[in-house]
Amino acid sequence: MKHINEARLESDLSYRFEYLSEFMGFSGEDVAAIHAAAAVLAPLVPALVDAVYERLHRYDATWRHFLPRQHGYEGPVPNTLADLTQDHPLIRYRKTHLACYLSALVTKPYDQKTVAYLDRVGKMHTPLAGAAEIVVPLVQMNALLGFVADALTNTILSLGLERGQEVKTLRAFGKLLWLQNDLISRHYQEAAVPCAIA
Helix, strand or coil: CCCCCHHHHHHCHHHHHHHHHHHHCCCHHHHHHHHHCHHHHHHHHHHHHHHHHHHHHCCHHHHHHHCCCCCCCCCCCCCCHHHCCCCCHHHHHHHHHHHHHHHHHHHCCCCHHHHHHHHHHHHCCCCCCCCCCCCCCHHHHHHHHHHHHHHHHHHHHCCCCCHHHHHHHHHHHHHHHHHHHHHHHHHHHHHCCCCCCC
């Protein structure tokens, strides 16, 4: 039986990621399957990003988080949810960030730098990083990640990959998204962010 330093899981990001990867069986084969899908997935990223933002736009509980000024955005900020349309410059700015994130998932090596990036993705939605006035409740992050997981699965199934490669790719992305989920939810525990904000 392998000993795991549980306290270190909370303080050492690399140790945490290595443990979770080993436990889930996320290996070099999975990374290779993800990278192999990059060429066919990359052209589909804009449609996937649009689908995500169309889904976010359906609910005030998700769309309201785009009203405050986003970190790094210098353009006009809408006053109301009605003013925040799909083609608003702020939404176009956010869409660019999501496209970069999805591209990073399929192209970057899963080294310490990428793991730190995935960890920042989780942290930036809490009071621990990003804009202090933007705190996205964990329930909304779970909803979003679940939607992205299903959209990625549907996209992979539509590619016409050879069956063995399709299975490897689906399993690899499944593990990766669970790893990302951990690197999101850990910051909610650390920040003690409430499940809902009035």
